[in-house]
Amino acid sequence: MLSASQKDRALQLVQDLMAIPGVSGEEAEVAARVRQELLSVGVPEEAITHDTAHTRCPIPHSTTGNLIVSLLGNRPGPHRLLMAHMDTVPICVGARPKVQDGMLVPQDAHTGLGADDRAGVATVLFAATELLAQKIPHGPLTLLFTVQEEIGLQGARFLEVEKLGNPDLAFNWDGGNPAKLTIGAIGGYRMTIDIHGLASHAGVAPEKGVSAITVAGIAINKLHEQGLLGKISQGELSGTSNIGVIQGGNATNVVADHVQLRAEVRSHQKETIEILVDRFEQAFQQAATEVQNNSNHMAKVEFDGDLNYEPFAMSPETPSVQAASDVLSGLGMDPAKSIANGGLDANWLYLHGIPAVTLGCGQLNQHMTSEMLDIDQFHTACEVALQIASGKGSAE
Incomplete structure (x- = not known):
């Protein structure tokens, strides 16, 4: 010793x-x-x-x-x-x-x-x-x-x-x-999610805007309702996920035209990581279709991700x-x-x-x-x- x-x-x-x-x-x-x-x-x-x-x-x-x-x-x-x-x-x-x-x-x-x-x-x-x-x-x-x-x-x-x-x-x-x-x-996968909406005056013409914040909220709710945030235990689908950072918006009287979220998923199975990442992308892309302005414009969602470690x-x-x-x-x-x-x-x-x-x-x-x-x-x-x-x- x-x-x-x-x-x-x-x-x-x-x-x-x-x-x-x-x-x-x-x-x-x-x-x-x-x-x-x-x-x-x-x-x-x-x-x-x-x-x-x-x-x-x-x-x-x-x-x-x-x-x-x-x-x-x-x-x-x-x-x-x-x-x-x-x-x-x-x-x-x-x-x-x-x-x-x-x-x-x-x-x-x-x-x-x-x-x-x-x-x-x-x-x-x-x-x-x-x-x-x-x-x-x-x-x-x-x-x-x-x-x-x-x-x-x-x-x-x-x-x-x-x-x-x-x-x-x-x-x-x-x-x-x-x-x-x-x-x-x-293993862990980290992703950056950018939502590009359309700015407008929130008091004078909110109907002309497409709120990136609303899209983000709908997507997060979809993931929550599917049991895909926090600890995940759904048969063979086992792991964790977290949206840890949300940044966006400039003023209360402007419909937010951009929000960025940073998130991660983890699992002991590489295949599960791939499924969870796909579910995240589906939730945000679907949410984008549910928020339209009076000219039927929708937000654009961009995903950038990386398998940090298997x-x-x-x-x-x-x-x-x-x-x-x-x-x-x-x-x-x-x-x-x-x-x-x-x-x-x-x-x-x-x-x-x-x-x-x-x-x-x-x-x-x-x-x-x-x-x-x-x-x-x-x-x-x-x-x-x-x-x-x-x-x-x-x-x-």
Whole structure:
């Protein structure tokens, strides 16, 4: 188990990382700190690189790509990949962590903590630096710190996979209990819906207008009546959907000529995602036919969507899962395998041909001002990562 000094170092590292601002698209300062830590234990400059994934991600002027570190092994063994994502959600900007009752919590009531996923970054970084500082024998390793995970796994999606060096085993840290092994996750599709109506004076000639807001309201009601908003459970049609953003209109005395909605659907079945997206489009197109002005003009509806990540599920017999299970069991834990209802970088790693098992690192209440990090669980995650990095597990 970790010594007291190792625990202190890990705890200080994660607090330092949480205090660095770094929302999606602005991860450069986090990457710089990771680089600094690695250089301090002798990692050569040329072993630390970035890809150009950020140039293909949707956020303009993104500051950096995925950070990739290649560490040569000093003994034979399978090539292992350890990874976590660097970005946090906006509520975590300005986070100042403090220790309270065995937890790291935000000092300020209006911020999150950033444990998601600075705890994952700290876990991987602690394991790698400890391995090198203590000169622990290990096989070849690649470290991957991704960008823009929180906005649809964009860094992992546009990852330059060839820079990873074809790892045999892959491990991702992002989540809660370190004994939980996430071996699959839901898929998600995000869409932008633009409704173009016809403006007119709402008091003098409302009959000449075509209200985009009315069209949107009718479409939303259709989806609600069909049970297609929120949790969806209709036989084989199972998943979730949400319309999270509506923007439109300029003044109360003008019939709104444009409304934009942003929505998502999720499911563990790709076919269900396709059906739900089609149902959304049908609802809005039908609603457009039901709102006409006195000249029989109707609104025009435009859909733009993207399958951010496909659902995936790995066999419990996958070598990465077996190796992680062996390490957890060796530490006296009972590995619990699960399928996540949120997307993970592992969704895209799987599609890239690298099945990655996701392990927890003590996060609680992610994306909330009540976010916490369980310090004991975080220390356990660091021990698990150190053992995995050193080559423990059945795949050896």
